[in-house]
Amino acid sequence: MSEMQLGLRERTRRAVQREIAEAANVLFVERGFERTTIDDIAAATGMSQRSVFRYFASKEEIVLGKFDLVVDDMLAALRARPADEGVWTSLRHMFDVLVSLAQTPGHEQMVEPIHRVVFETPALFAGYLQKLQRMQDAVVVELLERAERAGEPYDADDPAPHALTAAAFGCLVAGQRAWLASGGQGSFADAIDRAMATVGPRT
Amino acid sequence: MSEMQLGLRERTRRAVQREIAEAANVLFVERGFERTTIDDIAAATGMSQRSVFRYFASKEEIVLGKFDLVVDDMLAALRARPADEGVWTSLRHMFDVLVSLAQTPGHEQMVEPIHRVVFETPALFAGYLQKLQRMQDAVVVELLERAERAGEPYDADDPAPHALTAAAFGCLVAGQRAWLASGGQGSFADAIDRAMATVGPRT
DNA sequence: TCGACTGTGGCAGTCTCTGCCACGTTCGGC
DNA sequence: GCCGAACGTGGCAGAGACTGCCACAGTCGA
Numbered sequence: 001m002s003e004m005q006l007g008l009r010e011r012t013r014r015a016v017q018r019e020i021a022e023a024a025n026v027l028f029v030e031r032g033f034e035r036t037t038i039d040d041i042a043a044a045t046g047m048s049q050r051s052v053f054r055y056f057a058s059k060e061e062i063v064l065g066k067f068d069l070v071v072d073d074m075l076a077a078l079r080a081r082p083a084d085e086g087v088w089t090s091l092r093h094m095f096d097v098l099v100s101l102a103q104t105p106g107h108e109q110m111v112e113p114i115h116r117v118v119f120e121t122p123a124l125f126a127g128y129l130q131k132l133q134r135m136q137d138a139v140v141v142e143l144l145e146r147a148e149r150a151g152e153p154y155d156a157d158d159p160a161p162h163a164l165t166a167a168a169f170g171c172l173v174a175g176q177r178a179w180l181a182s183g184g185q186g187s188f189a190d191a192i193d194r195a196m197a198t199v200g201p202r203t
Numbered sequence: 204m205s206e207m208q209l210g211l212r213e214r215t216r217r218a219v220q221r222e223i224a225e226a227a228n229v230l231f232v233e234r235g236f237e238r239t240t241i242d243d244i245a246a247a248t249g250m251s252q253r254s255v256f257r258y259f260a261s262k263e264e265i266v267l268g269k270f271d272l273v274v275d276d277m278l279a280a281l282r283a284r285p286a287d288e289g290v291w292t293s294l295r296h297m298f299d300v301l302v303s304l305a306q307t308p309g310h311e312q313m314v315e316p317i318h319r320v321v322f323e324t325p326a327l328f329a330g331y332l333q334k335l336q337r338m339q340d341a342v343v344v345e346l347l348e349r350a351e352r353a354g355e356p357y358d359a360d361d362p363a364p365h366a367l368t369a370a371a372f373g374c375l376v377a378g379q380r381a382w383l384a385s386g387g388q389g390s391f392a393d394a395i396d397r398a399m400a401t402v403g404p405r406t
Numbered sequence: 407t408c409g410a411c412t413g414t415g416g417c418a419g420t421c422t423c424t425g426c427c428a429c430g431t432t433c434g435g436c
Numbered sequence: 437g438c439c440g441a442a443c444g445t446g447g448c449a450g451a452g453a454c455t456g457c458c459a460c461a462g463t464c465g466a
């Protein structure tokens with residue numbers, strides 16, 4: 001029962017989670033998030049309400065839970081950037097993880113509608129912003145280590161890593177909204193690029 | 204029944220709202236947001252649960268509702284900045300409205316504890332971030348008009364105003380968190396200054 | 407085969423929030 | 437001063453998210 005093999009138990013759990021999430025997402029896109037009850041989702045997957053809550057801590061998590069899984073990938077991507085690259089550029093490339101996630105074949109058609117549900121449902125959007133904030137905490141830690149490794153550590157109370165990260169994530173959201181506003185026509189990556197090109201670190 | 208005089212009805216309504224909010228804030232700081240029920244607040248103010256919900260759309264709004272009132276002041280402050288001032292500087296001065304709000308005599312002691320409740324209660328923090336996002340929409344509109352007035356309008360699809368605003372608000376939150384992390388010791392305004400000094404528009 | 411473990415459903419209960427209705431008070435016109 | 441209208445309020449029932457608890461069934465190793 002190693003950690004890497006994940007074990008049968010954990011694998012089936014993930015499978016059921018995925019099944020619930022996919023069924024729920026269809027309903028959310030069809031009827032909207034608030035007009036879909038947990039009972040609807042339970043009925044659609046043939047389970048009881050009680051069991052749905054065994055797989056997801058809340059209704060919100062059914063939609064937003066997947067972002068918890070990307071955090072590690074984003075940190076890994078950030079860590080993989082060359083040490084002498086500018087922070088802003090590295091952060092930009094870290095977001096490529098989100099871009100490629102949106103382009104994963106299979107649920108490609110669902111990405112834009114789900115995105116829209118998140119951005120148009122106040123409760124979901126608020127939860128999303130909060131998750132981004134948690135991501136920023138992890139990113140800041142990574143930036144501090146990165147500077148340490150480069151032999152140019154930040155001062156303990158230097159707000160720069162926090163501010164840069166916050167600004168970058170702000171640009172990310174601005175880019176996402178611009179992309180959604182364009183009806184999902186243009187390139188997601190381009191939208192982020194253009195937003196992040198207008199702001200940057202003070203020399 | 205003019206709009207400026209506010210009318211007796213609206214004035215008493217505001218008074219009751221204020222009374223509820225103050226009583227609730229005390230309870231929130233004492234026991235925490237989640238461990239305080241609407242019934243507790245109703246009991247503390249001698250009203251019924253039903254009436255509390257007539258004054259506030261939700262439990263969250265009791266804490267976060269006041270931010271809706273500041274938006275207009277912030278926009279006015281932004282509009283009052285000289286036309287030839289840099290956007291980033293103008294945004295920074297717009298935040299002074301929040302700073303002076305935190306220094307309003309009377310509830311000065313409550314500002315830091317309430318701030319802490321907001322930042323430490325996930326549901327409240329998420330709601331706060333969402334309100335900031337709505338503020339940004341209004342700020343962007345103002346920036347577009349400002350550029351228009353200056354004779355240098357942005358292109359219709361230029362992400363710059365959105366990205367700049369998002370970055371500025373990101374710095375605001377970073378500053379607030381730094382201020383809270385320091386135990387509310389340092390100056391709120393300084394924390395924002397230092398965060399916003401590390402980022403800025405690309406020339 | 408037996409016993410421990412796990413997943414599941416159902417039930418009761420809490421809490422937020424809403425719609426509805428009935429009551430008392432207040433206010434404007436007469 | 438009188439009466440109808442408008443308003444604020446409380447209580448009640450109910451939806452919906454979420455939790456704790458218990459009982460039941462299947463599964464797996466000893």
